[in-house]
Amino acid sequence: MATRDVVIIGGGFGGLEAAKSLDGVDARVTLVDRENHHLFQPLLYQVATASLAPGSIAMPIRSVLARQKNASVILGEVVGADLDARRVTLRDGTELRYDWLIVACGAQTSYFGHDEWAAHAPGLKDLRDAIRIRERVLLCFEAAERARDEAERKRLLTFVVVGGGPTGVEMAGAISELGRQVLAGDFRNIAPTDVRVMLVELADRVLTPFEPDLSAAAARQLRELDVELRFGTRITHVERGAVLLEDSRGSERIETEVVVWGAGVEPASLARALDVPHDRRGRVRVDASCAVLGRPEVFAIGDVAGFIPEGSEEALPGVAPVALQQGRFVAEQIRRDLRRLPRKTFRYRDKGIMATIGRSRAVVQGSVKLTGLLAWLAWCFVHVLYLIGFRNRFIVMFNWFWSYVTFKRGARLITARPGTDGHPTPMPPTPPTPRASEDPAAPPA
Ligand SMILES: Cc1cc2nc3c(=O)[nH]c(=O)nc-3n(C[C@H](O)[C@H](O)[C@H](O)COP(=O)(O)OP(=O)(O)OC[C@H]3O[C@@H](n4cnc5c(N)ncnc54)[C@H](O)[C@@H]3O)c2cc1C
The missing domain is CATH 3.50.50.100 (FAD/NAD(P)-binding domain)
Structure with a gap:
């Protein structure tokens, strides 16, 4: 029975990759996320524009880690941490003790003070x-x-x-x-x-x-x-x-x-609640091994971290490959700690960037530059490759093929009633049905 605890905050790209990479390690791994699912954010815009159903880009975190014996999942929101006592606190008051903490809580939308x-x-x-x-x-x-x-x-x-x-x-x-x-x-x-x-x-x-x-x-x-x-x-x-x-x-x-x-985006609000050094954009400052400055047992990875590579002045960008590679890297450092080996320096392998503009339209910048159909095909390939779950990959590919051939969008459901649930009221108001006493045509009482 393992006696050491790794707590991971966030089951996004970085946190989930770290948890998976800790499979077989002699430590209990507890992943806490306020959502029950891992979300493939790069395809969110396709849910927002009715191309894909929400379920095809999300996967229950619990099911991803179901077979990993040393891992457990908690649905909950971390609201703070006592780093000296090595404890994190959840919104419901639960406290989790850790030997290593991986902060991977990502970013949130920024309205620049508005x-x-x-x-x-x-x-x-x-x-x-x-x-x-x-x-x-x-x-x-x-x-x-x-x-x-x-x-x-x-x-x-x-x-x-x-x-x-x-x-x-x-x-x-x-x-x-x-x-x-x-x-x-x-x-x-x-x-x-x-x-x-x-x-x-x-x-x-x-x-x-x-x-x-x-x-x-x-x-x-x-x-x-x-x-x-x-x-x-x-x-x-x-x-x-x-x-x-x-x-x-x-x-x-x-x-x-x-x-x-x-x-714009800014680090998730939890980052500000942690008593750690921050950079001017509010990201957690980390050393070459992705550990928080002055706290070797606390790692920060992905969008929440401000990792500055050697010889550079700029922190790494907030993209999925950075989070994935850092997730794998910090898991390796925990293994090294357990074997009393010195930590390594994280080096980002930049494979390029891409963005899509629409059907058959995209741009790719990497070892080659691509635009148009070829770039779009490369974009489709990479996004399906990184999507978690065979079923999701199949559904997404099928949906893309269907939309490509028919120009139809399968996920055009409206579940909100117009004018309710905080939604806009674009529907013109329906005139109220007059009650008998107010009906001008009704005979006077
Ligand atoms: C719309 C959109 C499109 C994108 N497109 C691309 C793209 O095409 N290519 C690319 O490389 N990158 C893209 N990105 C960026 C990429 O998704 C992020 O860089 C990546 O998700 C960062 O991974 P992460 O693990 O740091 O955080 P995330 O993946 O955001 O995961 C953070 C997790 O932490 C959880 N969490 C947050 N706060 C708490 C808390 N207090 N307690 C418990 N859990 C918490 C969240 O619920 C979430 O599950 C896109 C992002 C967005 C929003």
Whole structure:
């Protein structure tokens, strides 16, 4: 019976990979996540735009680790830790003792000090966000079909995506395809040209981590999908039904029911609650072995960590391969600790970056540069490869094939009632049925 404990906070890319890599180690591994599932975030935008059902990009963490004898899973939220006493505390008061702690709680959407915008401009970070966006988009089409005046119809068919990073680019391309190629055909009063999708970006190009020629290729592919690109533009206000933009020419109010926020992320809120050194972006500062500065028994990996490679001034980017490689690496360091071997230095193997813009459209930057169909095929291959579970891979591939051939989207469910559950009220109000006593046609009592 093992006497040592490894506690892992977060079952995302980094945490789950660390847990799996600790299979067979002489220690109890406890993974805590506030969700019961591991989520493949790179395909979230396809749930938000009705291409994929939520279940095809998520996998119960418990079932991933079911066969691993030294691992157990707790559904719960970690709210704090006493690092001197080597204990973490869950929201329900449960305390977990550890010999090694792996902090892998990821990132959350950042509104740059305007958290009040969150209600009107959802980010895309978990399944709830994706379903909320999907329902808003679909509800807008339903309402536009019945809208009586032209201005209202225009407002309902205007979609604003904030941020020209991979999430913004993917969302803008996918909303445009959904609206113009899929939905418009199913409605009697909506033409493809009625749909307006804007992508707002402060920089002068999309996908700034890519080289300028690939950014230009992505912009061209977005324009082919009729996405309106607004560079050098900032958001100054978001409210229910409208967003204010500002560029060098002045400010403009755009009437819209759907604003998708893809402009920024910050470390998950737990990072701030930990008594550890942080960098200027709030990430946990770590040494060359991914251990928190001054705390060799605490590792921080993935999006929550600010790992600066030797000879560089910039921390590694918040992408899945960094989290996966660090998850594997810290598991190896725990094995080395158990054998009293010295720790190693983490070296990131960068295999390149990619982003998709829509059907047959993508950009890839790695040992080769690709755009268009070839890039899109490479993107499909890599994303299916990293998706967890044979069933999910099969379902996703089948859905893509089906959508590719038929131009249909299988996951177009609306479960929210229009105007309830905090959703927008794009449906025109139905006149109340008059009660007998109020019915003007009723005879006076
Ligand atoms: C929409 C979107 C698209 C993306 N596309 C790509 C892409 O194409 N390619 C790419 O490489 N990367 C992409 N990324 C980034 C990639 O998903 C992240 O870099 C990666 O998920 C980071 O892994 P992680 O383990 O650090 O965190 P995550 O995978 O985010 O996992 C963190 C986990 O911690 C849990 N958690 C958080 N706080 C607590 C708490 N207090 N208590 C308990 N559990 C907690 C969360 O529920 C979550 O399961 C994308 C991200 C998003 C949001």
